[in-house]
Amino acid sequence: xxxxxxxxxxxxxxxxxxxxxxxxxxxxxxxxxxxxxxxxxxxxxxxxxxxxxxxxxxxxxxxxxxxxxxxxxxxxxx
Amino acid sequence: xxxxxxxxxxxxxxxxxxxxxxxxxxxxxxxxxxxxxxxxxxxxxxxxxxxxxxxxxxxxxxxxxxxxxxxxxxxxxxxxxxxxxxxxx
Numbered sequence: 001x002x003x004x005x006x007x008x009x010x011x012x013x014x015x016x017x018x019x020x021x022x023x024x025x026x027x028x029x030x031x032x033x034x035x036x037x038x039x040x041x042x043x044x045x046x047x048x049x050x051x052x053x054x055x056x057x058x059x060x061x062x063x064x065x066x067x068x069x070x071x072x073x074x075x076x077x078x
Numbered sequence: 079x080x081x082x083x084x085x086x087x088x089x090x091x092x093x094x095x096x097x098x099x100x101x102x103x104x105x106x107x108x109x110x111x112x113x114x115x116x117x118x119x120x121x122x123x124x125x126x127x128x129x130x131x132x133x134x135x136x137x138x139x140x141x142x143x144x145x146x147x148x149x150x151x152x153x154x155x156x157x158x159x160x161x162x163x164x165x166x167x
Contacts (some may be wrong), residue, residue, distance in 0.1 A: 007097045014101055018108060025112055032158045033119055036151065044127055044147040048154075056154055057161035064162065 035059035120151050 039055035040048075048056075128143035129136075136144075 011097055011100065015104075018104060022108055022112070028155065028159045028162065029116065029119065031162070032151070032155045033123075035158060036123060036154055040127075040150065040154070043143055044124075044150040046146055046149075048150060048157075053157055056157045060158045060161045 031060045031063055032056075034063065116155075120148055123151055124148060 035056050038059055039052055124144050124147035127147055128140050
């Protein structure tokens with residue numbers, strides 16, 4: 001067997017996994033960026049208030065909900 | 079042959095760049111790029127929150143605001159990440 005062929009399948013899979021990992025990281029980073037602005041309105045304290053932390057987790061989930069609605073609506077227009 | 083534990087020294091000294099070298103380098107570079115982007119975001123956010131009127135030096139309250147801000151931003155990243163990846167409806 002040609003070792004370079006074995007490697008290129010393995011590498012393709014590795015690259016696909018790393019790409020997915022990078023996309024997930026990017027999504028988390030973007031959501032944190034957006035939700036920080038929405039939820040942390042004052043000066044940062046030594047811990048989050050409970051309303052700040054629930055705002056952050058709600059924000060992330062509602063953003064994802066919204067993304068699904070947007071895609072569906074867009075698909076309905078095609 | 080287990081490709082994932084390939085040892086680069088199994089061949090001649092002039093062995094080419096191996097798959098595992100490539101994977102290690104890619105992972106390292108991705109991690110570095112991610113870390114740099116993360117730091118840059120924190121710089122922008124914490125400058126906005128803590129340095130409202132730049133003076134001739136950083137005041138004590140500005141410095142402690144920055145420390146808290148960094149901690150909170152890291153915590154916020156964890157909260158967002160957890161809320162996305164723990165199934166909860």
